[in-house]
Amino acid sequence: MNLETFGRTIVLAFGLTVSLFKGANAETLKIGVIAPLTGGGAPWGMAAAEAPKILAAEINAKGGLDVGGKKYQIEVIAYDDQYKAADSVAAYNRLLNQDGVKYMIVQTSTAALALKQNVEDDKVLALTAAATSKAFDANTKYMFRIVSPPSDYISALIPWVKEHYKGARIAVLNPNDETGWDQKQISEKVFKKSGYEILTNDLYERSQKDFQPIFTKIIDMKPDVIDLGSTPPSTAGLMIRQARELGYKGLFLKTGGAGPKEIVAGAGSEAAAGMISMLYIDPTNDGYRRIAAAYKKSVGQEPNEMLGPLYDGVNVLLQAIQKAGDVRDTAKVAAAFAQALPMKSVQGDMLTLGGKATIGVDQQVMSVTYVGEIKNGQPVVVGKVK
Known part of the structure; x- marks a missing residue:
């Protein structure tokens, strides 16, 4: 499946969401993504869409994510925002109001700036790869950056x-x-x-x-x-x-x-x-090669290396949810990031929580840059x- 075909199958917006609903005998944790699946930024957006899917498949194969004694099957929904602020907002509103999503991946600086205040007002926990420092300030509580900018x-x-x-x-x-x-x-x-x-x-x-x-x-x-x-x-x-x-x-x-x-x-x-x-990655690292192979099997192409930190970022989020013991309380989950880190990345490097020196608040996963x-x-x- 090529990028253009994949982009058409995803619909309009892109974000990471978590909503809960009862299945027959299990609950489902929905993860949504807001990112550019088409256009010049598509390689980054495709990585953002596939990284949580790869992790979800691994966790689901083991019976689901254990949170407070309950098992949750993870499902991922991705929307294409075409690197446009208006489309990012449309995707966010759809995920929040129609899908009941409270956890999102907001991939780009454009999307992060457009949604910064919405995220805080709605207490949505958002992960971002935004490079701009303007996405954060001393009052930021619910947005976390997943890579060192x-x-x-x-x-x-x-x-x-x-x-x-x-x-x-x-x-x-x-x-x-x-x-x-x-x-x-x-x-x-x-x-x-x-x-x-x-x-x-x-x-x-x-x-x-x-x-x-x-x-x-x-x-x-x-x-x-x-x-x-x-x-x-x-x-x-x-x-x-x-x-x-x-x-x-x-x-x-x-x-x-x-x-x-x-x-x-x-x-x-x-x-x-x-x-x-x-x-962001060492292409010869065995951990990265494992998830890159899963991406290629799904999409039919080699991934952009953002796949690595996006996989790690979602892994940190899920571990923070487990530490909080409550998928519905995003405030508890945000506070639990400090308990989930430090942890090893998929490549074996140590990830820590930081950012106060540069963005005024410890809302950032600090990673190694190659x-x-x-x-x-x-x-x-x-x-x-x-």
């Missing part, structure tokens, strides 16, 4: 790249939205502190397909490195291919939103060779930062 790992990633790869003249590109604005501001400070000369720090529209005018200008500046920031993977592949066609021979860097397989698919292995990016280089069309881990 650029504000946490980028201060270690950029100096690591500067130490291990040549070049000090850099051009930076990001999408013109909340994700890109945050990435632009955060990375600019660290690039300068690490000794890079920033030639340009531009924004582009997500709908853009022709990047030749941008790269013609950038190549004339003679950069050693081009950072594609939080650009979606498929778009990054297109950008790399167009830049190479114009004669750029320097290093490509991607400091946010990893997706090397999609990048290679768009750029070609020769054009993408040598690109450095942050990675550094990858594309070699022979494949991402190879060359470092690790935290």
Whole structure:
């Protein structure tokens, strides 16, 4: 099943929900997802839809999730928000009011910002992979981030790249939205502190397909490195291919939103060779390979690596529900995150609860960030930062 076909089968919105209803002899825990299942962000959205399904299948095969002595079979519902705030809100309202959902995966920064206040007002427990720090403040109680964002790992990633790869003249590109604005501001400070000369720090529209005018200008500046920031993977592949066609021979860097397989698919292995990016997973890790195989069996394609942290995030949520002992009380479940963590990730790394230093509240699963280089069309881990 390809991405387009899968997207059409899912309907409109995307979110993670938990609603309860009596079956014949069992209760069901519904998990919903709000994410882009179509368009440039589809690889991330597909990972968000499939990760809870994989975990649910594992738990259901063992009889269900045990909460306070009751067994719950887990069912996942996913909706496509097309990376649009209005569609995210529509999906949220459908999950909350029609499906009775009280637990949601709200995948993107766009969705998290659109739903931030709704989540708190309705006491819906939401997981997000949002990069923007604006999704959180000191009063946030019900939204949890499932990956370390650029504000946490980028201060270690950029100096690591500067130490291990040549070049000090850099051009930076990001999408013109909340994700890109945050990435632009955060990375600019660290690039300068690490000794890079920033030639340009531009924004582009997500709908853009022709990047030749941008790269013609950038190549004339003679950069050693081009950072594609939080650009979606498929778009990054297109950008790399167009830049190479114009004669750029320097290093490509991607400091946010990893997706090397999609990048290679768009750029070609020769054009993408040598690109450095942050990675959420080690593709050779046995734990990750197990869930990646389950994804491929279901969808028919290799997953985006966001599958790893999304699987971990849902696992933390379910363990917090077990610790709380009550699926209906989201306040108890939110408080129980501190009891569910620390825990090991699917790859064996230790996950902890943090975030206060950067977002003002401990509502974030702190994870390891890998550094990858594309070699022979494949991402190879060359470092690790935290």
